[in-house]
Amino acid sequence: MATTEQTTPTPDALQPGTTVHVGTDTAREWWRDAVIYQVYPRSFADGNGDGIGDIPGITARLDHLKTLGIDAVWLSPFYRSPQNDAGYDVADYRDVDPLFGTLADFDEMLAGAHARGMRVIVDLVPNHTSDQHAWFQEALAAAPGSPERARYIFRDGRGPDGTEPPNNWHSIFGGPAWTRLAPSSTADGDAYDEPSPQWYLHLFDSTQPDLDWNRPEVRSEFEDVLRFWLDKGVDGFRVDVAHGMVKADGLPDWHGHVSMVDGGTADEESDPGAPEDGSTGAGNSGPMFDQDGVHEIYRDWHRVLAEYDGDRCLVAEAWVEPLSRLARYVRPDEMHQAFNFSFLTTGWDAAALRRVIAASYRANDEVGAPTTWVLSNHDVVRHVTRLGLPDPGVRPNGVFATDPQPDEELGLRRGRAATALMLGLPGSAYLYQGEELGLPEHTTMPNDVRQDPAHFRTQGAEAGRDGCRVPLPWSADEPGLGFGPTGRTWLPQPESYARYAADVQAGVEGSTLELYRSALAVRQAERLGFGALSWLAGWEDSADVVAFRNGDVVVVANLGAEPVEVPANVPGAGELMLASGPLAPALDEGTVVVPADTTVWLRA
Numbered sequence: 001m002a003t004t005e006q007t008t009p010t011p012d013a014l015q016p017g018t019t020v021h022v023g024t025d026t027a028r029e030w031w032r033d034a035v036i037y038q039v040y041p042r043s044f045a046d047g048n049g050d051g052i053g054d055i056p057g058i059t060a061r062l063d064h065l066k067t068l069g070i071d072a073v074w075l076s077p078f079y080r081s082p083q084n085d086a087g088y089d090v091a092d093y094r095d096v097d098p099l100f101g102t103l104a105d106f107d108e109m110l111a112g113a114h115a116r117g118m119r120v121i122v123d124l125v126p127n128h129t130s131d132q133h134a135w136f137q138e139a140l141a142a143a144p145g146s147p148e149r150a151r152y153i154f155r156d157g158r159g160p161d162g163t164e165p166p167n168n169w170h171s172i173f174g175g176p177a178w179t180r181l182a183p184s185s186t187a188d189g190d191a192y193d194e195p196s197p198q199w200y201l202h203l204f205d206s207t208q209p210d211l212d213w214n215r216p217e218v219r220s221e222f223e224d225v226l227r228f229w230l231d232k233g234v235d236g237f238r239v240d241v242a243h244g245m246v247k248a249d250g251l252p253d254w255h256g257h258v259s260m261v262d263g264g265t266a267d268e269e270s271d272p273g274a275p276e277d278g279s280t281g282a283g284n285s286g287p288m289f290d291q292d293g294v295h296e297i298y299r300d301w302h303r304v305l306a307e308y309d310g311d312r313c314l315v316a317e318a319w320v321e322p323l324s325r326l327a328r329y330v331r332p333d334e335m336h337q338a339f340n341f342s343f344l345t346t347g348w349d350a351a352a353l354r355r356v357i358a359a360s361y362r363a364n365d366e367v368g369a370p371t372t373w374v375l376s377n378h379d380v381v382r383h384v385t386r387l388g389l390p391d392p393g394v395r396p397n398g399v400f401a402t403d404p405q406p407d408e409e410l411g412l413r414r415g416r417a418a419t420a421l422m423l424g425l426p427g428s429a430y431l432y433q434g435e436e437l438g439l440p441e442h443t444t445m446p447n448d449v450r451q452d453p454a455h456f457r458t459q460g461a462e463a464g465r466d467g468c469r470v471p472l473p474w475s476a477d478e479p480g481l482g483f484g485p486t487g488r489t490w491l492p493q494p495e496s497y498a499r500y501a502a503d504v505q506a507g508v509e510g511s512t513l514e515l516y517r518s519a520l521a522v523r524q525a526e527r528l529g530f531g532a533l534s535w536l537a538g539w540e541d542s543a544d545v546v547a548f549r550n551g552d553v554v555v556v557a558n559l560g561a562e563p564v565e566v567p568a569n570v571p572g573a574g575e576l577m578l579a580s581g582p583l584a585p586a587l588d589e590g591t592v593v594v595p596a597d598t599t600v601w602l603r604a
């Protein structure tokens with residue numbers, strides 16, 4: 001048996017070691033241990049055959065989610081939108097875009113989810129609107145200095161003729177964060193025949209103008225939007241760019257750079273953070289992010305949600321580090337959860353994972369919030385692909401066909417092991433549609449079909465996020481792999497997707513779909529989401545193994561290249577509850593051999 005010296009356990013290896021997190025009360029709010037599945041509506045299932053997923057498509061597939069065993073669904077935006085950023089550019093916050101259906105379709109979907117015991121969280125995009133939103137159109141038609149302009153961040157340009165932007169900020173999608181108004185858009189009394197001196201701020205695309213959250217009118221409007229969806233019965237909101245809504249006074253110049261997927265690099269003055277705090281470089285910094293003023297907004301929203309029954313919740317999309325800073329968003333009177341991007345951006349490294357896990361509990365336990373876990377979403381390269389790249393720690397914004405290609409088999413093995421590790425952790429976990437199929441990123445997508453504005457605004461330097469947004473394969477033998485009734489798909493599916501189709505995995509032992517179903521069932525039965533976590537004695541410093549005890553379950557993840565033998569030295573050890581991949585035969589009775597890139601759950 002090949003075991004490395006470093007990972008050979010001591011005789012009491014399965015005894016609890018350092019306690020990292022004490023268990024929490026199982027009778028508390030539903031979201032504390034929830035597994036929440038992200039539906040990206042345009043790529044989940046197409047009901048009407050136009051090649052774009054829609055709400056009736058989701059309703060028709062609710063049983064897939066039910067049998068998967070998730071607790072709640074989070075829907076990315078389906079509101080009225082010109083779709084310049086796939087719906088994160090909202091033109092009307094109180095209506096469904098005709099592309100996705102109608103408000104009645106939404107009600108039906110919500111009722112269907114509730115009838116199956118699943119909750120529904122919707123996406124709220126408060127940092128910016130679409131340029132097609134009535135407010136922005138009114139702002140363009142109004143004069144500089146008007147109340148209509150004041151809802152957004154308009155400033156005069158710098159330089160003698162206002163030809164320079166008001167400050168040096170860059171858009172997260174690339175290019176400048178300011179756009180100067182064209183002469184035609186400044187009908188403020190006398191028409192300009194010269195360009196206007198006025199520019200507007202957009203941290204993302206130029207069609208996504210940032211709102212000014214200092215304005216009471218902006219605040220009351222969004223409280224009203226919250227109530228609109230709460231009254232419909234939604235169970236919570238995922239809050240987009242939750243760390244960006246308030247900008248530093250005076251909008252000072254900044255010399256750092258921000259990036260969509262990894263936070264970018266801070267300027268020289270900022271502290272990159274000691275690894276012990278779990279930081280991975282996932283935090284956006286600069287005068288446009290994580291300003292103290294944002295917390296006042298969330299205290300207001302907390303009060304709005306508290307007026308409703310059913311433990312409605314707010315989850316922050318905030319690329320903030322260190323984790324102690326992120327935890328400020330989930331103080332008892334603010335939001336309820338925040339995505340743990342420090343975990344997502346930790347590579348395939350046992351010591352780094354232990355550090356980020358410990359730091360996550362330290363920070364969240366301090367404020368009484370559940371720690372959350374996530375490996376994939378619609379903005380990052382899918383985790384089975386990241387973990388199959390030559391360096392699994394890199395965080396590219398998409399993969400080009402001309403880039404070094406991932407090792408698909410290795411990535412899938414590691415991806416399954418990473419998921420089994422994540423779902424064994426106390427707290428709440430987020431899954432991204434398709435990961436239950438082991439779906440890889442589309443890494444050979446032709447550039448001429450790409451749609452992500454980040455690809456265009458970086459002049460093609462970044463592939464962008466289309467590769468993780470490809471329509472799901474439901475049936476291997478149908479056109480478009482069963483995405484919809486006509487075979488049309490808004491992005492092409494790679495050939496390999498037929499192998500991953502849901503219908504070829506359902507009921508097949510060892511498939512990724514059955515692994516997810518089993519993991520979620522055991523997690524639920526054992527109440528792992530509420531458990532306590534302690535590192536297993538003897539493994540705390542292992543270079544290759546992350547091993548912990550959560551209640552009555554022991555989780556051993558072997559990230560190394562050699563198999564590791566787990567001894568049967570506690571009562572019940574050897575009862576295998578879950579394995580992310582095939583196991584090698586054990587040499588001694590009662591022991592379990594965990595192969596490379598594999599995670600097991602054992603009855604402790």
Ligand code: NOJ
Pocket residue numbers: 085088089125204240241317378379
């Ligand atoms: C974060 C969202 O997840 C991403 O998809 C979007 O492009 C930006 N926020 C801008 O809304």
Ligand code: CA
Pocket residue numbers: 046047048049050051052053054099
């Ligand atoms: Ca459709």
